[in-house]
Amino acid sequence: MKNVTPSPRFEQEIKAQGFNDVEALCKDIALHLTYDDDLSVQYLGRVASLAYPTDAEDAGLAHIHLWDPSSPWFDSGKQAKWNKARRQFDKTSDTCIVYSSHWENEDDILLLGVATPCHSDKAKGKSSKLYDNNFMDYFIKEGLKFNDL
DSSP states (O other): OOEEEEOHHHHHHHHHTTOOOHHHHHHHHHHHHHSTTOOSSTTEEEEEEOOOSGGGTTTTEEEEEEOOTTSTTSOHHHHHHHHHOSSGGGOOOSOEEEEEEOSSOTTEEEEEEEESOOSOBGGGTBOOGGGOHHHHHHHHHHHHHHTTO
């Protein structure tokens, strides 16, 4: 089982999303990350590593899509698609949890924060926070520190 630890920033941001029981959330994330394609945690979706900015891979950064009906980009059609998904990979939203996985012990996970929007849509004038160097700088620094790099 994964050892999931929340950073102070993550705790603040996730509570702003309405998740007040951070300990229970960490347990759910540990379960979600331990078992591939496990759908038992209904509000967690696709898991993917981050390759941008360049140092994101060195920092062990990845993200988990999060059910977020308060997001204006996660409309009823996208919510219905999430609910019908039979694979974790098909559960995507526009809000995600950014975390770092330790390079030496991948079971050690540090939850860093929440990113929204996490997808770009130029037609809607929406830019992904995951491609914003200024926004990602904190995650990279904390991920590198967590990885002792």
